[in-house]
Amino acid sequence: MNDKVCFVGASGFVGTRLIGITKDEFSIKNFDKQQSHFFPEITEIGDVRKPESLDAALAGFDTVVLLAAEHRDDVSPTSLYYDVNVQGTRNVLAAMDKNGVKNIIFTSSVAVYGLNKTNPDESHPHDPFNHYGKSKWQAEEVLREWFNQAPEERSLTILRPTVIFGERNRGNVYNLLKQIAGGKFAMVGAGTNYKSMAYVGNIVEFIKYKMQNVKTGCEVYNYVDKPDLNMNQLVSEVEKSLNKKIPSVHLPYPLGMLGGYCFDVLSKITGKKYAISSVRVKKFCATTQFDATKVHSCGFVAPYSLSQGLDRTLQYEFVHDKKDDITFVTE
Secondary structure (H helix, E strand, C coil): CCCEEEEECCCCHHHHHHHHHHCCCCEEEEEECCCCCCCHHHEEECCCCCHHHHHHHCCCCCEEEECCCCCCCCCCCCHHHHHHHHHHHHHHHHHHHHHCCCEEEEECCHHHHCCCCCCCCCCCCCCCCCHHHHHHHHHHHHHHHHHHCCCCCCEEEEEEECEEECCCECCHHHHHHHHHHCCCCCEECCCCCEEEEEEHHHHHHHHHHHHHCCCCEEEEEEECEEEEEEHHHHHHHHHHHHCCCCCCCEECHHHHHHHHHHHHHHHHHHCCCCCCCHHHHHHHHCCECCCCCCHHHCCCCCCCCHHHHHHHHHHHHHCCCCCCCCCECCC
16 A cells, blocks of 8 residues: 555645545645644645645655645636646646656546536546636646556546535535525525535545555546435425425526626625625536446445435534634635
8 A cells, every 4th residue: 555645735625634534544744835724733834836845745755645726716817727726736746756656646626527518427528617627627638648658657546526515614515505504595596407516524535545545547537426416405405404494585597697797796896705606606507417427336435425414514514513613615
């Protein structure tokens, strides 16, 4: 087993959970531009945009797990997506080569497929609609080029998760769950559009599984917890978990988009960022289903069902008293 692993960019939401379940089994370092709230003792401050710090950081390691990314909807300037996600990947690979590191696990995204595709599997053509998706695809291309230079001795795993949710996350799913739980939720459209989702507790267990089973070769995996829920079913899951009836209000799609555009204008005028935008309304109403047959037939068994992940998240966020106020913004 390759047991010396450098996590690049693990101070955030997914990385924190990943360190928590792997630190006793592997020798781990976290290289991140932000200090870790929970694991400062194994964290080295550095930036993937600065090759010189990476060169020293990767000395002596067997495997890299590359989590670092610019991923929010509203990153400005947009060149940051490419500086971090693409050039940062190049810098990591260059540092790996200098240190003889031959194994990498990379977190990409289903954003490489674009919106409203019909249940794409890993061989589906790429068609990203935003800079995040485009930069992730370009990073994948850089990784494949690196792997093809020495395929007989390198290991590359590309993981394409759908939207990830879980305890402490303050991304789009949290905002949605908070609105539903608080009874301040308006369904845009009929609510019959399906959403592929992934619970963070399962994502990190799959990454750990790949860390435990490093093999030469290149593998790409979509990650989704099945079966998918449509928006009406998601509301029902929240009702069941919180044992409360959620008021149901449906808005026509054009009206919802109009509201999103109004918040876009307001954001430009005030310089503030709002939970509602035209991009988020568009994403909310889109069908985002992805095929995850490969990941669930490779020998990995997810420890939690989607319903259990939702229930654990809802209970933590809206029912139980919290020990601290540490959260992570991911979208």
